Amino acid sequence: MEKSNNVTIFILLGLSQNKNIELICFVLFLLCYIAIWLGNLLIMISITCSQLIDQPMYFFLNYLSLSDLCYTSTVTPKLITDLLAERKTISYRNCMTQLFTTHFFGGIEIFILTGMAYDRYVAICKPLHYTVIMSRQRCNIIITACCTGGFLHSVSQFLLTVFLPFCGPNELDHYFCDVYPLLKLACSNTRLTGLLVIANSGLIALVTFVVLMLSYFFILYSIRGYSVESRRKALSTCSSHITVVVLFFAPALFIYIRPATTFPEDKVFALFYTIIAPMFNPLIYTLRNVEMKNAMRKVWCRHTLSEGK
Template sequence: MDMSNNVTVFILLGLSQNKNIELSCFVLFLFCYICIWIGNLLIMISVTCSQLIQQPMYFFLNYLSLSDLCYTSTVTPKLIRDLLAERKTISYRNCMTQLFTTHFFGGIEIFILTGMAYDRYVAICKPLHYTVIMSRQRCNLIIMACCTGGFIHSASQFLLTIFLPFCGPNELDHYFCDVYPLLKLACSNTHITGLLVIANSGLIALVTFVVLLLSYFFILYNIRGYSVESRRKALSTCSSHITVVVLFFAPALFIYIRPATTFPEDKVFALFYTIIAPMFNPLIYTLRNTEMKSAMRKVWCHYTLLGKK
């Protein structure tokens, strides 16, 4: 067998072969993508133009919104365009670029969520030392660590895939380029590569999820002696974060923690962390947060008044 890479284009099978379903999905995902942009931009502008940027929690939320926008933009525009296309194709080079950027921004998002959990843990369990521990310098270092972690994770996924030989077929049973569907098409033994992917993506998702669960266990343990009002306040600041974490991690763990096989359901689960979680993040963080709503009102009232003048 010729082990050279003679595939220059991949055909994406997409979410469905049914035209009516594709049309419905086009309308739905276009709406979702517009909501993602509006919601995350609102958060970024409101946080940056108000005093909230001084607080670590909102400093991280600002970067989470930015990574949300970058992450979903690596997949969603192509998916929306393909839903109307007769033939869904992606070049080998674009496929590898999409694989790298998706895992890069997805990795950053996972690490920022972990950083936010650490921030909540310090705020609730060590309130007297909070300003010292969560200094602006420490927050900047955490963001730098998140970006470095995302790059290392993404580069290793990319290197595991770029050297695989593809000599046909070239039909990718997904709506974007991901590692497992690509492993299925490689014309070589991918058993070791599959194990390395689990060791990378699966372990990162699992370890960060366990760290997040432990941080919330310590938070719940520490607030058991608080007054009812203090307990309610502490839980309300954490509940938003827990909702986002579950939306993002549950489907990611389902896909990456198992052996390198693909199921038809994978595409539906992938929608949760590529489109649905980035869309709900702004809603979850603003609707349940009085500080955020107040900042938004101040910033947008200020801009409205300036506009009238």
């Protein structure tokens, strides 16, 4: 059957219909977006301009911060401007572009977090072979694989959606274009498409989360015989990463691992992985990391001194 598409524009219902709540959300999310940019740029500059860039963990953190900036920028600016708009709309083409880029950078982020877990596993469980296993060439291969995985995931989500016929209602009950709200508007049977979305997004999120948890299980198993001080040091290097993983994966699993249905709570849960997690990543990795704080102090003190001279 030939695709019939009469919809050229979607109306986004957004987070709330209450103007006072929207105004509060505007101020809050604008501050969050500024914090995301400042925090992640601070991390990227501090790592790139210090010797930390030679360590695999910070090499990955540098790319995680970059993917955070790209990922949140696919959604947050539009959300912020819509909070002040009388009528929240997005064209069909921009909607499909947002869908593609959101899943592309979101996929990259998921795979980088998995790569970081592998790095911690090798560092703690195979310390004598760490420098050989996590060579710069291996790190570059992992980053390339993350980008390729994100692209393949995004292309599949895009192809599942772009050929759907939209011929009737155009009110999207969300603040950005995502697969499940779009499936709800399609004027065709989307049961198979919904199952394919679960097989893609749901299984990717679930499998990577299980891999992450297994890596930390093996880490905990390996350090059981360590001294108290060694255990504390090993766990401190992992605690930041575990916090980020839970913030990102818990809401993503809630949305994508179930059948293709939408709940009002989905919009609130989506805020966790589109805005809140990217904002907290810099705080989590800097406040709980002595090496990171020292590097930032050296880089920015050196910059201040050079300006003074």
